[in-house]
Structures are given as C-alpha cells and as structure tokens.
Amino acid sequence: MSAQETTFGKAITAGLRAALAEDEKVVLMGEDIGTLGGVFRITDGLMQEFGPDRVVDTPLAESGIMGTAVGLAYRGYRPVVEIQFDGFVYPSFDQIVSQVAKTYYRTRGAVPMPVTIRIPFGGGIGSPEHHSESPEAYFVHTAGLRVVSPSTPQEGYDLIRAAIASNDPVVYLEPKRRYHDRGPVDLSAPLRPMGPAAVVAEGTDVTLVAYGPLVKTCLQAADAAAADGISIDVIDLRSLSPVDYGLIEASVRRTGRLVIAHEASRTGGLGAEIAATVTERCFHWLEHAPVRVTGFDIPYPPAKLEHHHVPDLDRILDGVDRALGRPNSLDSIDPFAPPTPLAADGTERG
Amino acid sequence: MSAQETTFGKAITAGLRAALAEDEKVVLMGEDIGTLGGVFRITDGLMQEFGPDRVVDTPLAESGIMGTAVGLAYRGYRPVVEIQFDGFVYPSFDQIVSQVAKTYYRTRGAVPMPVTIRIPFGGGIGSPEHHSESPEAYFVHTAGLRVVSPSTPQEGYDLIRAAIASNDPVVYLEPKRRYHDRGPVDLSAPLRPMGPAAVVAEGTDVTLVAYGPLVKTCLQAADAAAADGISIDVIDLRSLSPVDYGLIEASVRRTGRLVIAHEASRTGGLGAEIAATVTERCFHWLEHAPVRVTGFDIPYPPAKLEHHHVPDLDRILDGVDRALGRPNSLDSIDPFAPPTPLAADGTERG
Amino acid sequence: MGTVSLNTPPTGMPHVPEPDLHQVLTPEGHRRPDHDLDPWLEDVTATMLAGLHRDMTVIRRLDTECTHLQRQGELALWPPLLGQEASQVGSAAALQREDYVFPSYRENGVAYLRGVDPLGLVRLWRGSTYAGWNPAETNLAAQQIIIGAQSLHAVGYAMGLRRDHSEAAAISYFGDGATSQGDVNEAMVFAASYHVPVVFFCQNNHWAISEPVTLQAKRHIADRPWGFGIPAMRVDGNDVLAVLAATRRALERARNGGGPTFIEAVTYRMGPHTTADDPTRYRSKDEVEAWRAKDPIDRVEAHLAATLTGSDRDARGGALTIEAVREASAAAADEMAAALRTGLAGLVDPGPEALFEHVYAEPHHELARQREHYRLYLAQFDGEQLEAGTR
Amino acid sequence: MGTVSLNTPPTGMPHVPEPDLHQVLTPEGHRRPDHDLDPWLEDVTATMLAGLHRDMTVIRRLDTECTHLQRQGELALWPPLLGQEASQVGSAAALQREDYVFPSYRENGVAYLRGVDPLGLVRLWRGSTYAGWNPAETNLAAQQIIIGAQSLHAVGYAMGLRRDHSEAAAISYFGDGATSQGDVNEAMVFAASYHVPVVFFCQNNHWAISEPVTLQAKRHIADRPWGFGIPAMRVDGNDVLAVLAATRRALERARNGGGPTFIEAVTYRMGPHTTADDPTRYRSKDEVEAWRAKDPIDRVEAHLAATLTGSDRDARGGALTIEAVREASAAAADEMAAALRTGLAGLVDPGPEALFEHVYAEPHHELARQREHYRLYLAQFDGEQLEAGTR
Numbered sequence A, B: 001m002s003a004q005e006t007t008f009g010k011a012i013t014a015g016l017r018a019a020l021a022e023d024e025k026v027v028l029m030g031e032d033i034g035t036l037g038g039v040f041r042i043t044d045g046l047m048q049e050f051g052p053d054r055v056v057d058t059p060l061a062e063s064g065i066m067g068t069a070v071g072l073a074y075r076g077y078r079p080v081v082e083i084q085f086d087g088f089v090y091p092s093f094d095q096i097v098s099q100v101a102k103t104y105y106r107t108r109g110a111v112p113m114p115v116t117i118r119i120p121f122g123g124g125i126g127s128p129e130h131h132s133e134s135p136e137a138y139f140v141h142t143a144g145l146r147v148v149s150p151s152t153p154q155e156g157y158d159l160i161r162a163a164i165a166s167n168d169p170v171v172y173l174e175p176k177r178r179y180h181d182r183g184p185v186d187l188s189a190p191l192r193p194m195g196p197a198a199v200v201a202e203g204t205d206v207t208l209v210a211y212g213p214l215v216k217t218c219l220q221a222a223d224a225a226a227a228d229g230i231s232i233d234v235i236d237l238r239s240l241s242p243v244d245y246g247l248i249e250a251s252v253r254r255t256g257r258l259v260i261a262h263e264a265s266r267t268g269g270l271g272a273e274i275a276a277t278v279t280e281r282c283f284h285w286l287e288h289a290p291v292r293v294t295g296f297d298i299p300y301p302p303a304k305l306e307h308h309h310v311p312d313l314d315r316i317l318d319g320v321d322r323a324l325g326r327p328n329s330l331d332s333i334d335p336f337a338p339p340t341p342l343a344a345d346g347t348e349r350g
Numbered sequence C, D: 001m002g003t004v005s006l007n008t009p010p011t012g013m014p015h016v017p018e019p020d021l022h023q024v025l026t027p028e029g030h031r032r033p034d035h036d037l038d039p040w041l042e043d044v045t046a047t048m049l050a051g052l053h054r055d056m057t058v059i060r061r062l063d064t065e066c067t068h069l070q071r072q073g074e075l076a077l078w079p080p081l082l083g084q085e086a087s088q089v090g091s092a093a094a095l096q097r098e099d100y101v102f103p104s105y106r107e108n109g110v111a112y113l114r115g116v117d118p119l120g121l122v123r124l125w126r127g128s129t130y131a132g133w134n135p136a137e138t139n140l141a142a143q144q145i146i147i148g149a150q151s152l153h154a155v156g157y158a159m160g161l162r163r164d165h166s167e168a169a170a171i172s173y174f175g176d177g178a179t180s181q182g183d184v185n186e187a188m189v190f191a192a193s194y195h196v197p198v199v200f201f202c203q204n205n206h207w208a209i210s211e212p213v214t215l216q217a218k219r220h221i222a223d224r225p226w227g228f229g230i231p232a233m234r235v236d237g238n239d240v241l242a243v244l245a246a247t248r249r250a251l252e253r254a255r256n257g258g259g260p261t262f263i264e265a266v267t268y269r270m271g272p273h274t275t276a277d278d279p280t281r282y283r284s285k286d287e288v289e290a291w292r293a294k295d296p297i298d299r300v301e302a303h304l305a306a307t308l309t310g311s312d313r314d315a316r317g318g319a320l321t322i323e324a325v326r327e328a329s330a331a332a333a334d335e336m337a338a339a340l341r342t343g344l345a346g347l348v349d350p351g352p353e354a355l356f357e358h359v360y361a362e363p364h365h366e367l368a369r370q371r372e373h374y375r376l377y378l379a380q381f382d383g384e385q386l387e388a389g390t391r
Ligand SMILES: Cc1ncc(C[n+]2csc(CCOP(=O)(O)OP(=O)(O)O)c2C)c(N)n1
Pocket: B031, B060, B062, B084, B088, B091, C106, C145, C146, C147, C174, C175, C176, C177, C178, C179, C205, C207, C208, C209, C269, C273
C-alpha cells in the first residue's frame, strides 16, 4: 500500500493511464480530450503518452462518438468515451439506450459492449445551463447499463479501472465539483469490483445514503449532527446500478431510519428507487418513512440560484431531523390532515 | 351527453380532429402520418380533411421532427408530434429534454412550448425489438414535461384534447395494444383537465394503481379477486406527471395497502416514485410495504417471451396477495433473514 | 406547402454534374460499357453470372417463403426485399469473409449470403430471439431496426480496422429514408475525418414506408457525400453487375487506404414495407409496374439467354444453357425452401430463462434476485418452469 | 491515424468547383468587385460604412468589457467573439425586425444589434438568469448552448413563416464544430424538403474549443449544403460588406420563396473559446498573428481612410473624416460601456422564488408543494425568504 496524496481529477487520470497501459484495446474518445487534455484536464498528457490512436479527439457529435464506440466494441475494443458535460449526453441517448445497453442482449452474448461512458456531472461550480445536470436516473432505469459514481480520489481511481475492465457498459459519473479535492490514492491497489457500497461513517440513529458529490456533504452533516448527539451511518453507494442493498438494509435494520440525498430532481430520481426498495425489504424495521433530500422538480437553475437547488448540509440535516421526528421544517404540516385529491375539474382543493 | 361506441384509436383520431378544427395553430407532424394516416391509422383521413399544411409528413428523423416542432412553437404554433413507436423516441431525446422541456423556463415564460408528443407505447402485440417499450420514467423524471396516458377511448379523446390545449409540453402515451378496444365516447364532452386520477373500481382491501394499458388488466384482476372475496380499489392515474396523489392517499388511508403495476422495468420506474411518495405521505396508514408488479430489469424481450415480462392478471393478483399477506409466490423467502451486503471483493454472499 | 423545383440550381449553388446512373446490364439484358465499372468486371463469366442468378433466385424464394410464413402465422412480421435482390446479391458477392457487415432489418438476402441459416431469420422474425445469427461467426452485425444507427457502428468498426492495420473493410447498409437521420450524416463526418475503410451502401428503394424519397432528399442521395469529402457513386440497383462492380471498387479503395465510399443503389421495393403494410394507400400500380419491367433477375436471364454460346460449361462440366441455369437456380431455391420448411417443424419457442440471460456479461445480484423471484412465481403453476440458478 | 489528403478527389467523386471565398473588402481595405455580391451593395455609402464601423467597435468593446468583468469575478464566464465582429455585424445588419434569429452562445454581438441590453447579457453570463432578453420583444430566440440544436428551431420557425405567408425569414447561427452534429444536418434535410425561408449562418472561426475545423470537415463547410439541395456561399467573415451582401442575398431569396441558403463566414476566434479556456495549449501564436492582419475593423478603417473624399457628411451633417468616424465609434463604445458599468451596480441577484417560476405554464400541484416546503424550510433561517404563494 503506497498511497500518495493527489486530486480527485488526477486520480481518474491515473486510472485511465493504468487502463491504457494494461490493455491496448482500451481507447479513449471524446471532444477536446487529446491535444487539450479535456476541458477538465482529466485526460491531460495521455494523448502525448499513448498517441493519438489511443486518445482520440472526435468530431463534435455525441451520437457519433457513442455510435462509433459501439462499432469499436464490435471490433473488440474497449472504448472509454468522455461526454464533456452532463447536459451533452442526450444527443447520444439513443445510441446509449438502444445500442450500448442492448447489444449484448440482442446478440445473446455474442457481442459484449465494454464501453465506459465518463460524464462529469452535478452542479455547484457556477456553470451556465446544461453544465450541472444529474442525469443518473435515466441510466439507472436502463437495463443493460451499470452506473457508478466515485466520491473520493481513491474511488475515482478504483472505479474507473473497474469500469473499463468490466465487460458490461458502465456509465461512470464524475462529481465535477470534487475534481480538486485531494486525498490519498494507492495506485498499486488491486482491481476492485464496482458493486459494493461502503459505510463511510458509522452511526446508529439514522442511515444516510448518498453518492458522488454529496457523500462529502453527508459526511460533514454527520459531523455536525454528532455535535448534536445524533449518530449517522453514512453509506456511499459507489454503484448506483445495481445498488448494494444488502449494506443499506443491514444499516436500516439497526437505525430504523433512512435518508437519501441526491442533486437530481426528486421525482423519479434514484432516491425514489432506494426508498421503495428499502421499504419493501425493511418495512418491519422502519420507524419512519424514508426521507428524500434532493434537487427540486425544476430544470437545473441559473448559477446564482444553484445553492438553493443542490442539497447542502442544512437541508440534509433537516432531512435527518424529519427522519428522526425531531423539530424540522415541515412541523407545521399536519400529517393527519385529509388528503386533497384533485377535483374532477382539475382545480386543486389543497 | 351523446356517447357513441368507438375504438380507442378512433377516439384519439376524433380528439385530434377536434383540436385541428378548433385551433388553426394546431399542426400534426410525424413520419407516415399524412398520406398513410400513420402506421396505426390514428391520423387516418386527417391530411385529406385538413390539408398537408396541417398534417405534415416529415423526413425520417426524430430529432428533426422535435426540433422543428420547437421552432413552430416559437412561431406560436401548437405542434402535435407523432413518434411512430416508443423505441424511436430516443433520437429526439435531446430536443425533448433540453429544448421542449426547458424553453419556457429558459425564457422565463416568454416562450411557451405547447408541444404534444404522441407515443404509442407498451408491449403485448408481438412486435419486433424497439416496438414495445415503456419509456415513461424518462419523461416523468424530466422537469418541465407533463406525462399522461389514457386507458379508455373516452380518456383517449379527453386527454389528447387537454394535452393539445395545454400550454405546457405533454408526452401523451398511447397504449397501443388497446387501440382496438371499444367503448363509448362522448365527442361533445367539455375540455377536461389532464390532472385528476380516477377510481375505476371501488374496493376496500387494497389500492391498485395503474395507467394506460394495464388499467384494463387491473380491472380484470379486481373482478377475479372479488370472486375470492378481495375488494380492490383500482385507480387509473391518467396523469403520470404530476400524479394525483391526493386520490391515492385517500384510498391508501382506507385500505392500508398499495400495489402499483406497470410494464416498464422496475428499477427507477414510476412505481418506485409512487411507492416512495405514498410511503412518505401515508406511512402511518400502511399495513404493508407498497408492492410493485412490473416488467423486469431487462431490455424488452423478444415477442415470444413478452407474456412473461408484461404483468398479467396472475402476476398482479400475486402482488395483491403479497400486499395482503395472503399466500403468494414469495412465501418461501424469509423476510427476517439477515441481509447480504456484497463482499468487498464483489462476490455476492447471498 | 408546394415545393419549388430545385432542378435549376439557384445562384450560389455550385454547378455539379449529376452523378450518372451507372448501369452495366440494361433491363433488356444488354451489356453496356461503363468506364468506371468495367475494370471491376473483367473476371465475369457465364458461370459467375449463373451463380448470381442462383443467389438472387434463392433469395427471392426465401423472401417469398417468409412472406407466406407470415401470412400463415408462422412469422410475426417480414420485411420483403422483393425487387432488391440485385442490390443485396451484387454487394454481398463483392465482400470477403473478413469484411464486416452492418445491416438494417431488410438485408435478409445479404444475411443469407453471409451464411446465415434461413431458420435463424425465421426465429428472428417470429419473435423467438433478437439474435438471428451469431455476429462473431458471420461477421454480420445484429440486424438494426433503429434507422441509421448502424452506419455509425460500421464507421467505428472501420476505425478499429484501420488501427489494426487490417485489410478488411466495413460496410453499412441502410435505406433512402435513413439518409435523413442525424446518425447517417454524423457517420459520414466521422468516416471522412478518420479516413476509414468503410462503404456506405444505401439502397434507395424509393420509399420509406409511405414516404417517397423526394420528401427526404431534394437531390440525388449520391450527391450528398461529396460535400462530406466522400466519393459517391449512383448505380442501377437492379443491375447485379453494376452493384457488384461498384462495391468491389469501393472495397478496394477501402483496402488501399482510400477511405470511405458511398454507393447509392437505385432500386425499388416491389412489396409492402413489411407484411403489416398496405402500399396501395400511398403509391400507384403504374409505378410498381414500371419497376417490374426492370426486374433484376429477368435481366440476368435475358442477358444469359442472349449470350450463352452453347459451349459454356457449368461448375460440374455440364452444358450451361439458359434452361440449365434456370433449373439449377430453381433447384437451389427449392432445396433452401424445403430445408426451411423442415426446420420449421423443429423450432422450439424459447423458455423464460432466456429473459434474464445476456442482459449483463457479469454477475448482477439484483437481476439475479428478480430471476429467482420469477422462478418462485412460475413454480406455482404447472406450465413453464425456470430453473433454480446460481444467480 | 494519419489522414490522406482529400485535395485530389478520388475517382467517382464529382468534380465540383470549390466555392470561391467571396471577398469585397481586402484586408488592406481595397474594394474588390464581386459579381455575386455587388448587386447587394449598391446602397453602401460612407455613412453606412461608418455605421458598421461603429457597430463593430461597440461590439468589440462590449466583448472586451465582458471579458474584463469575468476576470473581475462579475461574470461567471464569457465566450469572446473577438475577431468575429464583421460576421456578426454584417449579418445582423441585413436583418429586418420581423426576421427571427436563433443564436448560439457566441452571438452576443448579434444580440446587441437586436436591441438586447448589455445588462441582459451580463445577467445571463453571471448566472442570474437564463433569459438575457425577451425573445418575444427582440425576435431573438434564447441563446442555445446545446451545439446545433437551434438550427432545427430556425427551420421549424421558417416552416411556420411559410405557412403564415409571412415575408420574414429565420436565421440560425452556429459554428464550424456544430456542422458535425446530426441536428444541423437534419436541419438541412428539413429546410430543403419544405423549402422554407431560412438562412444557415455558419461562423467558421476555425476552432471548436481545441479542435481545428479540419477534424470536423474534410472539405469546405460550404461544400456540404449543395448535396442537400441548398445553395451555399463561402464569404470572408472578416469582411463586413461581403457578409452583409451575402446575408441580404440569402434573405431576399428566402423572402421570395427561394428557400434556404447556407452561408459559411470564414473568420477566426481571436480569443479563447471562453474565459475558462487556454488556447495556447492547442494553437500557435503565428496562426493568431496571421489572422490579426485580417482584422475586420481595421479593414473598414483602411477603406474609409482611403476613400473618404472630405465632402462626405455624417448623419448630423458634420464632416465625415476618418478621425470623426473613429471618434464617433469610440464614443458610442464608451457610452455603452459606461451604461454597462453603471447598470452593473444596480443588478440584484434573483431570489429563490425564481427557482419555481416558469417551470410550467399551468398550475402544477406537486411543484407547488415543493415550493411550499422550501418556503417553510427557508423560513427557519434569517436570510432569503420565499413568499407564501397560492401555488
Ligand atoms: C429511429 C426510427 N424511426 C422510425 C422507425 C420506423 N421505421 C421503420 S422502417 C422505416 C422506413 C425506413 O425507410 P428506408 O430507410 O428507406 O428503408 P427501407 O425500409 O425502405 O428499406 C421507418 C420510418 C425506425 N425503425 N427507427
């Protein structure tokens, strides 16, 4: 174990470098990843090191990138595609959903699709529109894909290597606002599997599940809560699809309370899936309904407003308070008030 | 009220005809919708009636269709776009997610996007690949869109008119395997709002929520269950986004049990959202965790296998049995067995 | 909206000579000289023509059989290729084993020539499987239903070929309608940018379901690639020799580092779009009849009838007469059809285990759980069972 | 992968004359005759040239100011248009009020000429809003960041114009990189198919972030539209008169039922892609310097200096000398900059209510609920508040 301190971004670079070195079938493709080294410099130096045949600047067309990656996989390559920002993945959505995700099934296993799709995602860096999205739910709902998101430099390194080594297509979501975070990274770590989640802070009162950029915020929340005498079990998912439910269940059986945090919009987000599944599997242990702390059901807002949208420490703690039945923002709402179905004329009685 | 008996498909045609007649800004666009009247004949005769300026055959390019619809909306039109089959919507996903859904927000209300996106969806008709998908979760997760799905000819007529009349973009999901179902349709019905769900069978033991193609199956299940002495409250969502939770809550507060059925894959499907939300709002009333009866987390399978994938009467009844704690398929599974987190080496202890 | 004729290019439009329609065999079976194609047809013999005749005949029979099987309820659907035999046979005959083919749903003739068992096509089109063949064995990608998507796959594959310094080429088949899709245009951008060994083979059969090619393209399709930096050729797609020659030429260019080529094979879909389609709703009988006169098999027959000298010999040394050609082709078609019908009886529908197989290449605990739950569910009934699996 | 020169078209490639680069004003300021463009410049006077000089100067100042403001932390980001002033001013000057513009993120000069308040641009680029202006007031669509998407919007708008028998036209701006996107190609397909009054205005500034135009296109961009049935013209994008004339000509064609036109304005992005970019990583100083010699403002100045007769008068009847032109332009730029700086002080960041507004045009009970919950949440703190709303 020879861990060295480095940034999250550089840890991913190191993982890419290792993958390029280990397997000549690994090819990186994307816009501006070659000469420039990517707009976030994640591929910095790799074209120089491995040549423009291994690290390929592509024309400006995401469907083209994804579709040619599929063709390269047909030829036995392991393409690693960079999507420049989260909001630019949609032009390639068809190739992802109908080709990358389904070719292995379509060919009954004759043609694997070991395509890794790297997407810097999430907000918090003051970017313009389309540069701060959290599209993970679309991919989690798509059978045939795996979805992972690291939360630390070490995970960044481990998971990119595991994603590239996997014979399944993997959407690898990089928490872009953590690129400059530093942490120890063991470059000689053995290839670890993508699946297992991790308890990153131990606690007994409530289970707090997050992934990617919000893991750090949740750890801060756990610290802050500890000062208030609340003990939070923080779980870092790492793999968003499939989810390591066993670990969450084990925690929830102890705490009886679950909070899930993500930046993506609430409705149909991963939080819903985790809440539903944990409720199914731990109904008898739950003392309170799972609580979701998420982005709102709005387009990602302009940068000056993003601090409202992206869950922060306070909103997460408010969620924890709700799960624990402590004083919280929704106390004035009577949970026993009669529900208000929409009137037949569409007006809202509420 | 002058209801006449007609098919589901023809009811939608009638709704389109009414919309075309009422507002000259309504324009229908899509592949093969003009001369041919659409591959399902939903636009049959409309080009002849309203002219090729109102019912427009487009080049074979879904992004092009959606993108030009956005431009028409900029010009004050109300485009109604037909996507030929569910699986062909993805090439237009970028225009839907980044343009149709967000332009109103982007322009702070200056440019409404009254675009209706008609998609025949779902399986059960023995089609080839890409012709049987249920993509609703993608749209439900996309803020700025509304999503509806009718389950009867009358709803088909009502909802298409309401969708076109709405100043918001609406994804209108047509349960294609019900196109030939017949039912009474009142063509003189006033414009009804899209929002409210409906209790389509009253019951007291369990709440069964469905939409589109599975509503009929759920009604059959309710009938079958009644013979067994089980009384099911069947709710037809109609609007998938937003969901009329008030109606569901009211029902669940009576029954204490919830089953949600859909064809789409389970993980990240609408069932997860409804289960999570109802658990949040009705935790104290729930006697059992909400049960989901859904398609599996697989690509839509070949036609000869689809009867396994699409929930049928028996699978829905099995779900009802689970919600009620009656003998069911999962009885051999001990819910109190310890959970099995993934081992750090990725192997599954389970 | 009416349309203004684009025949006279407005000012500012570069005056480009329309690509000729290259034709080598006229509908009457006359051999025409073609400066560009003749060099690629020097090895053509009567025996070879007889072979092309046989392949087209077998494929037409395959198509007819499958159309019948659909009517009989054996298949769920079938997309006839009637009329397009020369385009499919001529192009496929030019391919080598190591070349890789990315087809649409209509290249069932090409598939046959790649060695796909007709029963595989039957299994595919009856809905038993999405895998009508094994791409790894046939160098034929899975059929593509998403219009145009495969054009990018071919380019990506060709990027790999170029990296591997392979002498093989990739070929992508698509229709006239597909040219409107972004993907096909992006495929041309990537192919030109990376200068890869790929052939874009567009069968312009004049219709995309009910939409005429004129709705998709205001100029000939073969006019478009040039602007992307890709040479193109417009050939008579009902002329098996012209198609063969053009494809050979394009493949040769690909193998020699000459980069991508685009071929527009001008042909006609004589049948419905699929067996679910009713073409009388959108096109005239006259149009169809006019194309019947250009039948791809007839013209080879007419040519052979006119040119067989009596001294030609077939592969086994027998006299190669036009009757012998017809008989041999018919016999091959009969044989294929008989095998198909026999095999049909033995086809077994897939069981529920196929649902969960090959979704992922590696273990997936949540899907394994769903599979197990479904096994338990099915176990309640008498019928189909799902085996208990390790995952 | 090396690339093979495509300068000599391989066999089978139709030999099309390369579209000339139309130029009316040389970098030295000489007026060159251009058969195609001259008819569109008959009304050009010294006063008009002075006006174009002023607009370019103001826009350059706007660009410089905003670049500074970004460095000072007032803006989150800014995409400089330095070097592209002639392309933006020349094209925008040709537009009428009722024409509708679909810009990318870089058309901040065009936006200014459409009447957008520079403060609107500041609010947009500092991240206060996505709505830097009201499209309904400016006939300028919201800026588009998704590369190429707006090209389809322009075509759709033009479909509407045609239906309305309007005499207006739509114009879509995009870059050289955008031409690789499926959307831009589909836009050409639709525009040609429906023969709509749209102008595709491509600013080929030679770079898409770090990628040279040669990665996107192996031929001139203006070579591509022809194959779609769309006339195209390649103009010197640093020549404001050439751009003006070409755009006028394209718009006139559109208004007269002549359908779409494509203009490639050959220019250069002198600055970084955005203020977040470091162009020294991917291009040489020499290249930039070579383009500096083709500066769009300088050449108008050179031209005016050489041609002003002394008898020319400005709008107010004053003597129109080159010094007067320079002074007037600088004064206008100062005025704009001063107003901008003043306005800046008064800008207020949006409050949280803006989060939930205009997501939907009609009531949405679930979003109203989220808003209400967030109001209750915020109410716990001292700072920002969200008003209790009916929904
Ligand atoms: C993305 C997508 N959109 C729509 C369809 C439905 N569709 C199937 S075939 C077809 C027409 C294709 O025409 P063409 O490309 O000319 O090929 P052909 O069928 O004539 O061989 C259409 C619209 C599809 N399969 N995929």
